[in-house]
Amino acid sequence: MTGASRGIGLAIAEALARAGADVVLVARNCKALESARKKLGGKASTVAADVSRPSDVDRVFAQVKRRHGRLDILVNCAGAFTYKPFVETTLEDWQRNIETNLGSVFLTTKAALPLLGASKHAHLVNILSTSSRNAFENCSAYTAAKFGALGLTRVLRKELQPKGIRVTAILPGLTDTEMLKEFGFDIPRDKVMQPEDVANAVLSALEQPARTAVHEVLLLPSAGSV
Numbered sequence: 629m630t631g632a633s634r635g636i637g638l639a640i641a642e643a644l645a646r647a648g649a650d651v652v653l654v655a656r657n658c659k660a661l662e663s664a665r666k667k668l669g670g671k672a673s674t675v676a677a678d679v680s681r682p683s684d685v686d687r688v689f690a691q692v693k694r695r696h697g698r699l700d701i702l703v704n705c706a707g708a709f710t711y712k713p714f715v716e717t718t719l720e721d722w723q724r725n726i727e728t729n730l731g732s733v734f735l736t737t738k739a740a741l742p743l744l745g746a747s748k749h750a751h752l753v754n755i756l757s758t759s760s761r762n763a764f765e766n767c768s769a770y771t772a773a774k775f776g777a778l779g780l781t782r783v784l785r786k787e788l789q790p791k792g793i794r795v796t797a798i799l800p801g802l803t804d805t806e807m808l809k810e811f812g813f814d815i816p817r818d819k820v821m822q823p824e825d826v827a828n829a830v831l832s833a834l835e836q837p838a839r840t841a842v843h844e845v846l847l848l849p850s851a852g853s854v
């Protein structure tokens with residue numbers, strides 16, 4: 629479970645742990661990971677890693693193999709967001725968004741496939757965004773990355789279907805997490821979704837019987853755009 633130290637990723641990790649899964653929490657900040665692990669209790673473990681770095685990602689899945697010997701579910705949730713007009717977007721902003729939101733999905737999925745391929749209940753869940761389908765101004769790097777990640781997810785669904793690996797994309801709209809701070813202006817928190825709303829959608833997709841695959845779920849605040 630990447631991006632598991634806070635926000636949507638932590639809510640998904642908590643829901644998975646409540647459902648009985650052994651959850652491996654992945655993010656960069658060790659302190660935040662440790663406090664997330666404590667929240668989840670006994671069955672959770674942590675690996676501090678930057679999912680944009682190939683060697684870190686390889687280390688994550690080597691640890692998963694060593695500790696558990698198997699992997700049934702990979703949830704890609706690590707994300708980065710920049711809110712700036714295109715003309716002010718730096719190469720560094722661009723690279724951070726592309727590598728965190730898109731490159732990481734390539735790296736983790738490649739590294740996880742040997743383990744997922746051995747599971748009888750394998751499921752890949754990618755946390756994407758309404759920005760995977762719609763263009764909003766001042767989000768060029770994020771939008772490019774999330775559109776790309778949806779395209780990659782759709783190809784993976786076709787290629788992994790014969791191996792019995794189900795692939796689900798969750799596309800949330802505005803959700804009350806630290807990421808909202810990147811906008812640089814206040815967003816009314818009662819008008820956006822909560823991380824557990826996204827977690828509920830993930831759980832629901834995972835709990836479908838093997839004969840049913842949830843392809844894409846678009847979740848938007850019922851208050852409309854804010």
Ligand SMILES: NC(=O)c1ccc[n+]([C@@H]2O[C@H](COP(=O)([O-])OP(=O)(O)OC[C@H]3O[C@@H](n4cnc5c(N)ncnc54)[C@H](OP(=O)(O)O)[C@@H]3O)[C@@H](O)[C@H]2O)c1
Nearest residue numbers: 631633635636655656657678679706707757802803805807
């Ligand atoms: N909040 C929204 O409105 C919203 C809407 C649509 C989609 N989403 C998507 O939902 C996902 C989770 O976002 P969030 O809102 O929960 O954001 P968040 O609170 O900022 O959490 C981001 C998580 O990703 C981790 N992360 C960031 N860069 C990483 C890296 N290079 N390597 C490993 N972990 C990394 C962070 O931990 P560290 O910093 O410790 O690494 C943290 O655990 C993202 O993919 C985001 O694009 C969010």
